[in-house]
Amino acid sequence: MGSDHEERFINKYAAKGYRLAYISPYRLMPPLEYRIYKFNDSDAAKLVYRIDNRKFEDTSDYENYMQLMKDDGWEFFKNNYSYTKNWYPEYYWFRERVTGDEDIYSDNESKLEARNRGYTRLLTISLMLLASYMVLLAANVYQPSSSQGIIGFIFGNWYPSALIAISVTMIIGKISIKVIQRKNPEI
Amino acid sequence: MKNSQNSLTETTFLILLSFVNPKHGYAVIKEVEEWTEGRVVLAAGTLYSSLETLKKKGYIEEVYSEDPRRKMFTLTETGYKIIADDFNRMEKDVELYKKIIERKAGVENVQIQGLDGI
Numbered sequence: 001m002g003s004d005h006e007e008r009f010i011n012k013y014a015a016k017g018y019r020l021a022y023i024s025p026y027r028l029m030p031p032l033e034y035r036i037y038k039f040n041d042s043d044a045a046k047l048v049y050r051i052d053n054r055k056f057e058d059t060s061d062y063e064n065y066m067q068l069m070k071d072d073g074w075e076f077f078k079n080n081y082s083y084t085k086n087w088y089p090e091y092y093w094f095r096e097r098v099t100g101d102e103d104i105y106s107d108n109e110s111k112l113e114a115r116n117r118g119y120t121r122l123l124t125i126s127l128m129l130l131a132s133y134m135v136l137l138a139a140n141v142y143q144p145s146s147s148q149g150i151i152g153f154i155f156g157n158w159y160p161s162a163l164i165a166i167s168v169t170m171i172i173g174k175i176s177i178k179v180i181q182r183k184n185p186e187i
Numbered sequence: 188m189k190n191s192q193n194s195l196t197e198t199t200f201l202i203l204l205s206f207v208n209p210k211h212g213y214a215v216i217k218e219v220e221e222w223t224e225g226r227v228v229l230a231a232g233t234l235y236s237s238l239e240t241l242k243k244k245g246y247i248e249e250v251y252s253e254d255p256r257r258k259m260f261t262l263t264e265t266g267y268k269i270i271a272d273d274f275n276r277m278e279k280d281v282e283l284y285k286k287i288i289e290r291k292a293g294v295e296n297v298q299i300q301g302l303d304g305i
Contacts, residue, residue: 060255060258063255064258065235066256067213068212068231068235068257069235071231072216072230103232104230105230105232105233106228106229106230106233109196113236114232
């Protein structure tokens with residue numbers, strides 16, 4: 001769910017000399033998916049991977065961003081076939097590993113902002129899906145399982161329950177970012 | 188990036204100062220690195236976020252670029268005012284520092300001399 005976690009996972013293999021070949025998804029449930037990472041063993045230089053997430057107003061902004069990253073020495077990882085790419089675009093970048101500390105963000109503030117953007121996007125999508133589910137519910141297309149107690153409700157309505165769980169997690173994440181930012185106004 | 192207590196962060200100040208002359212993003216990274224002799228090295232992602240914020244705040248604006256993939260920006264009038272205000276604040280802080288610390292050092296010198304006398 002978090003790209004920090006995903007980044008650590010990829011870099012664990014990258015540090016051993018593996019190179020990411022492609023990322024292919026299995027649809028779990030929107031907006032979540034299960035991703036398969038295919039690595040190739042390589043004798044060439046070790047790499048370090050970073051994941052960015054951004055939304056651009058137009059193509060010229062997108063091109064400007066891509067060019068800036070390339071100018072700074074990052075290479076774009078193309079073989080990402082995630083379904084969710086269209087919903088919350090993530091950009092996978094890599095470069096030769098020197099210390100392993102190579103990063104696309106150089107201060108905590110911009111790093112937190114990036115994390116916050118990711119949370120916002122996932123929250124928006126979950127709420128939208130939840131809203132459309134409610135509409136279908138109101139239109140009597142789906143019948144919610146009648147249930148005994150909260151456990152029964154969750155089992156009977158696992159999809160909206162999962163959406164609510166995601167939304168709540170994202171809201172907690174966003175609040176914790178706000179708290180960190182307030183504690184360190186200087187970063 | 189935040190304007191905390193009406194002062195700019197050093198990074199923001201340096202980025203704005205670099206935009207006194209029109210240039211594209213990567214040129215800012217290089218210039219700031221050169222100015223600070225490698226002490227401040229901005230990563231591309233951080234700089235891109237910063238460009239977006241500064242654009243939104245109206246401190247910088249896009250100008251014509253021969254290479255459409257590398258957008259050029261320069262300071263707006265507001266941008267000039269922002270760095271000028273920050274410069275004035277820093278200058279006052281420096282004067283204050285000198286006054287306070289030099290006076291304190293002066294007193295300590297006197298005390299040390301006094302002790303030596305004993």
